[in-house]
Amino acid sequence: MLLRLRVSLPDRPGCLGQVARALGALGADILQVTVLEREAGRAVDDFIVSWPGAVTTDEVRDRLSAMPGVRVEGVWPTRDVPGSAPDYDLLMHVAAEPSRGIATLVDALPGLCGAEWSLALAEGVVRHASLAAPPSFDLPEPPLRAATLVTEKLRLMLLPVTTHGLHVVVARADGPVFHRAELDRAARIVAVVSALLPTSSR
Incomplete structure (x- = not known):
């Protein structure tokens, strides 16, 4: 294990x-x-x-x-495989098929962040969800910058994608609150993916 x-x-x-x-x-x-x-x-x-x-x-x-x-x-x-480079793999997939960039990002983030699921919200509606993510999610006050949040059952990272009017949510039920180093890494990945998306979808 x-x-x-x-x-x-x-x-x-x-x-x-x-x-x-x-x-x-x-x-x-x-x-x-x-x-x-x-x-x-x-x-x-x-x-x-x-x-x-x-x-x-x-x-x-x-x-x-x-x-x-x-x-x-x-x-x-964890599903981390030491010696692999999943963040680079994610960026290569997005660069190869930018039109699916947000879906690719959301699918990859749980493995990258040691989390159970992630999803992308736009105006309160789930636009894409990874496996194990809930069909809906209430984000009452979307943050303007990357932030962590702890609820009764979940540890969350909230990652705005301002160029697309989206918020990416990453969640884990096991393990500690996301460390600021994890938040910074995830925010940088989101920023790079955002830059790779087609201009027409921004």
Whole structure:
């Protein structure tokens, strides 16, 4: 099983190595580490690991949280394949068929963002939805710029596509609130896709 782990740990030499050794001792194979943040004496890292057996996310959280100074901010299944370049693949598909750019973007974002679903809204109406997305979605106050939002059940990224009068919503039920590094990356991807769309559709 592939899992993504978001871990906050002291930002000092050797601490990342201790977490890596602890994961190895638990049987996890670390496939990728991404540093999301380093400030105020702490770091926030995302690990993509291959975990043997049918381990639950609660078991993973409990084992890592026992380490001094380590906070587990999220553990959730992922479809990320380390070593691949899905963001480049998305942009290539949009460049090859720009008329389907928004649909291609919406279909790709869940995998790119470690999320369950995404959709594109225009004037409150769903224009395109990925698999598992709801048929309708209420966005009472669409933001003017990329933002995160937490509801009772979901963690959301809200990504305006101002050139097309759209808002893209990305959602996950498992895992932590979207980090600002994730939001910035998604907003840049949306901006590039928007620039690739046909002029006539803007």
